[in-house]
Amino acid sequence: MSLLAVEDIHTYYGEAHILQGVSLTVAEGEVVTLIGRNGAGKTTTLRSIMGLARPRRGHVRLRGEDLTPLGTHEIARRGIAWIPEERRVLPNLTVLENLRLGMLGASARNGDAEVLEEVFDYFPRLRERIEHRGRFLSGGEQQMLAIARGMVSRPSVMLVDEPTEGLAPLLVQNLTEILAAINRRGTTILLVEQTLEVALALSHRLYVMDQGRIQFEGTPDALRRDPTVQQRFLEI
Numbered sequence: 001m002s003l004l005a006v007e008d009i010h011t012y013y014g015e016a017h018i019l020q021g022v023s024l025t026v027a028e029g030e031v032v033t034l035i036g037r038n039g040a041g042k043t044t045t046l047r048s049i050m051g052l053a054r055p056r057r058g059h060v061r062l063r064g065e066d067l068t069p070l071g072t073h074e075i076a077r078r079g080i081a082w083i084p085e086e087r088r089v090l091p092n093l094t095v096l097e098n099l100r101l102g103m104l105g106a107s108a109r110n111g112d113a114e115v116l117e118e119v120f121d122y123f124p125r126l127r128e129r130i131e132h133r134g135r136f137l138s139g140g141e142q143q144m145l146a147i148a149r150g151m152v153s154r155p156s157v158m159l160v161d162e163p164t165e166g167l168a169p170l171l172v173q174n175l176t177e178i179l180a181a182i183n184r185r186g187t188t189i190l191l192v193e194q195t196l197e198v199a200l201a202l203s204h205r206l207y208v209m210d211q212g213r214i215q216f217e218g219t220p221d222a223l224r225r226d227p228t229v230q231q232r233f234l235e236i
């Protein structure tokens, strides 16, 4: 059984029919990437999983349990962490305070110190800046903090929306390696990523999305070998 399953969801903003029957699965231990042009519906898919946009039809299941009747808070408590595009680091709180906020509402309250150590092993830069307030962090550091804040709840699945957007190439590479390491240590990831190279490097499987529908599903190798899909749905 899939850990996470999105089953034929239709999501609207007002009368605009944005997701037109989106289905995807994420198995335990996978990195699955959703890729596609601006406006394809990637963020709306993640928002639908979190209950922030309510599908009018279809279901989202975690280990078989239907999440669609639940509120966002309940969905998060089931073990799904959402790291939005806008990063949303709290500017007046320190790095440590931001991380402690991520721990609130986590199902396991034990081992707080341990999980912080683990996070700082991935992000040594955050350890150095532990007492700095969010607003004094660079864009890259804010992104690291946003991911770290998702990790401290020890989620079953992390939904990460365009983590490399706007970062310098060296940071993109650094973050790609960190996400791969987080996955190797057991965290399942559903990623939205616009940079094809990053997506191909990180993913076990990818879904290409266009105009609210899934247009391709397959391995990185299969996508590499498919110039038609790349041209139709990924090039500008």
Ligand SMILES: Nc1ncnc2c1ncn2[C@@H]1O[C@H](COP(=O)(O)OP(=O)(O)OP(=O)(O)O)[C@@H](O)[C@H]1O
Pocket (backbone or CB within 6 Å): 013, 016, 018, 036, 037, 038, 039, 040, 041, 042, 043, 044, 045, 194
């Ligand atoms: N709050 C909203 N109200 C109305 N329409 C919206 C809203 N948010 C997004 N849309 C529209 O829904 C469609 C899908 O948007 P979505 O944000 O899911 O795309 P995306 O694939 O994440 O794009 P990007 O790569 O730019 O982040 C777009 O046509 C967008 O204009």
Ligand SMILES: [Mg+2]
Pocket (backbone or CB within 6 Å): 042, 043, 044, 085, 161
């Ligand atoms: Mg988006």
